[in-house]
Amino acid sequence: MDVRQLEYFLAIVDHGGFNRAASALYLSQPSLSQAVRALERDLGSSLFHRIGRRAVLTEAGTALIEPARAAVRSLATARASVAAVHELREGSLDIAAMPSQAVEPLTTMIRAFSGRYPGVTVNIRAAFTARDVIDMVRTGATELGLLATSEPLTDKEVIAHAAGEQRFVLVTPPDGPFAAGRPVACEELAGQRLIVGQRGTGMRAYVDGLRERGIGFTIAAETEHRVAILPLVLAGVGLAVVTESWRTTAERAGALVVEIEPRTTLRIALVSRRTGRSPAARTFVTCGLSALGDT
Structure with missing residues (x-):
């Protein structure tokens, strides 16, 4: 038994009658009769008494009407739901993002996407390292991922779409040791107290690189919670090297943001699986990257 047979049954x-139903369905009467007989065989019961050209429902036929209508309505609803997802009128999209990139450029990308497809919910999943992001996309935990890395991506199971670069900047309290408007040479961080992220992040790799170059500093705090960095800076615990995605938020909070020389950047990439991407994922890649090109 299939829904098409139920649709034929309800048309009768x-x-x-069979003749009128066949005309409405643009079927030949023998084809319609054959489909109904197949349905009756599947159910093990006659659905109609054939009286001349008339078709009178049997008791079994009468009992089938309500569940048949429910089944047909359910199929119509399912078809409409699938169509809505493909047309991006509704649905959801899961994206893994590292904390700094979840501030920017993800905000710009989601704003552009949601402006065009407001019925699609974007679910942002936390990932603390580039490896975390790649693994979440590769294993299907999310469809897309946004990451920052200082090295070219070599994972063959994902596609990397370039999404720009972000330079490192220094965030200090408003009364910190450096003047506003003047870039700070990285050597000037010697002797400072720094707030750092966990290993595997770009910001941690940067400060570890300073130490390898012989620039000595004290780690005042190490945190996995990126949102804790700005409050710690403003409280005078130390200074922080972060990506410039935090600039607007930090300045609005009253912190001072200064550039570090020489300029050092991270590559930002939007990653996706190579196959099996949903319409929402494909559209987000196009729409999001286009939005970044317009900024």
């Missing part, structure tokens, strides 16, 4: 009921 609604149109009062």
